[in-house]
Amino acid sequence: MKDIARQSMSIKVESMDLLNGQIKIEAHASATYLAMASWCEQNGFFTSAKFFFKQAEEEREHMMKIFNFLVDTGGNPISPEVTNINHDYSSIVDVFESTLEHEVKVTKSIHNIVNEARKGGDIVTERFLDWFVMEQVEEENTVRDILDMIEVTGTEGVGLQMIDNQVAKWID
Amino acid sequence: MSLCQLLSLRHKVMNIAIEDHFHGDLNAHGFEVLLLCNKKHLFILNTLEILDLKNLIDQSFISMGLSAKTEAVIQ
Ligand SMILES: [Fe+2]
Ligand SMILES: [Fe+2]
Numbered sequence: 001m002k003d004i005a006r007q008s009m010s011i012k013v014e015s016m017d018l019l020n021g022q023i024k025i026e027a028h029a030s031a032t033y034l035a036m037a038s039w040c041e042q043n044g045f046f047t048s049a050k051f052f053f054k055q056a057e058e059e060r061e062h063m064m065k066i067f068n069f070l071v072d073t074g075g076n077p078i079s080p081e082v083t084n085i086n087h088d089y090s091s092i093v094d095v096f097e098s099t100l101e102h103e104v105k106v107t108k109s110i111h112n113i114v115n116e117a118r119k120g121g122d123i124v125t126e127r128f129l130d131w132f133v134m135e136q137v138e139e140e141n142t143v144r145d146i147l148d149m150i151e152v153t154g155t156e157g158v159g160l161q162m163i164d165n166q167v168a169k170w171i172d
Numbered sequence: 173m174s175l176c177q178l179l180s181l182r183h184k185v186m187n188i189a190i191e192d193h194f195h196g197d198l199n200a201h202g203f204e205v206l207l208l209c210n211k212k213h214l215f216i217l218n219t220l221e222i223l224d225l226k227n228l229i230d231q232s233f234i235s236m237g238l239s240a241k242t243e244a245v246i247q
Contacts, residue, residue, distance in 0.1 A: 005175055005236035005237065005238055006236070006237055006238070008174075008175040008176075009175060009179075009238055012238060012239060012240045013179075013182070013233050013238050013239050013240075014239065014240045014241070015240070016179075017186075074175070075179065076176065076179035076180060076182075076183055078183065116240075119240070120240025121240070122240065
C-alpha cells in the first residue's frame, strides 16, 4: 500500500495543504487587484487601472500554476473561496502602498512553504517554488519603483496625473 | 477507496469545525454528515467518531509515507 500511495502522489500532504492555502492567497491577490483597477477607473487613473487589470490576470496565472502542480503531483487542488475584498482607498498612493504590503505578505507566505517543504524533505515542492521566490522579488521591486517614482513626482498640482501617466512604464 | 477519494475525505474531515460541537447553537446535536467516494456512501458521525476519524486519516497518511510527520499524533 505504501508504494502504491507513493506512486500516485509525489509530494507530502502538508505541502499540499500549504499550496492549497497559497492558491487561496493568489486568488485573493487577483481579486484585490481587480478591486484596485475598479477604484483607479472610477477616480480617473486610467493607466494605473490598466496596470492593475494586468496584475489581476498575472495573479490568476500564479494560482493556476499551483493548481496544475497539484494536479501533476496527484494532490487534491481546491478551488478557493475568495472573500473580504477591500474596495476603499484614500488615494492612488494608498493603492500602491497597499499593493506593496500585499506583495510582502505573499512573499512571506511562499518563503514559509519553502521552509516547511525543506523541513519535511519535500524536494519537489521546494524546487517548484523556486520560480515563485524569484517572481516575488520582481513584483516587490516593481511596486517599490513605482512608490519611488511617486515620491519624486510628488502629489501636488498635476502630480497625480503625472504619476498615473508614468505607471505606463511598468506595463509591458 | 482510491487515493483521490481518500484525499477528498481528508479535506472534508479537516474542514469540519469541531469547536462548533462544543457550542450550544452552532452544532446543537454534535453530528456531521459526510458524503464519500463520489457520493456513493453517506456517513453520519458524532463528535467522538469525527475525532477518531481525524486521527485515523492522519495516521493513514503517515503510514503511507505521504506525510512529513513521522511520529504518531496525539490520541
Ligand atoms: Fe502572485
Ligand atoms: Fe503578486
